[in-house]
Amino acid sequence: EAGVVQSPRYKIIEKKQPVAFWCNPISGHNTLYWYRQNLGQGPELLIRYENEEAVDDSQLPKDRFSAERLKGVDSTLKIQPAELGDSAVYLCASSAGTSGRNTGELFFGEGSRLTVL
């Protein structure tokens, strides 16, 4: 069974440029997460989807970040324009459960490492 797939693995851009990350979750997983992991830190949630609905985007900086999961499967996370402080690893994860029925186990992709110059 294929795991969570993310692309690109690495991205280097100059500040003020746009960037997009793509995630394909494990087949059948209803819930999809985007986390940001700064160097030496634990991941922090940016947004959580249940099917195509964003049920928790309270930590997403909405002035420059956007995300979508149009058909409840793949998801894209976009940053426009990127700032120096956005350099981090962006992790996508998926789980089979939804609110109230979850066991908490998340399956993670390998992440997309963003460097903003």
Add this chain to the structure above:
Amino acid sequence: AQTVTQSQPEMSVQEAETVTLSCTYDTSENNYYLFWYKQPPSRQMILVIRQEAYKQQNATENRFSVNFQKAAKSFSLKISDSQLGDTAMYFCAFSPGSQGNLIFGKGTKLSVKP
């Protein structure tokens, strides 16, 4: 606010020995889950072990076991017979029973030395 604290930024252990990683958490919830995730240098997070808060029995998975102290809100990970492949960042994580999110600690970098 729900928080997870890992007080050991780095630890090292000799191969074949035992090491314990500490984790404390803060929550007012009664139903929740606790996890230890491993993140090798390749960066993909892998679940090591899971504990349901309503279970008093400590979870074990082969060489990995936890010491869950609910009243103290403590959740430590013991790795027995440490192997070189155990070298990684280890993250303690908390999940409220009513939500799907994971709240992570800052991690402990474990180095297993030959």
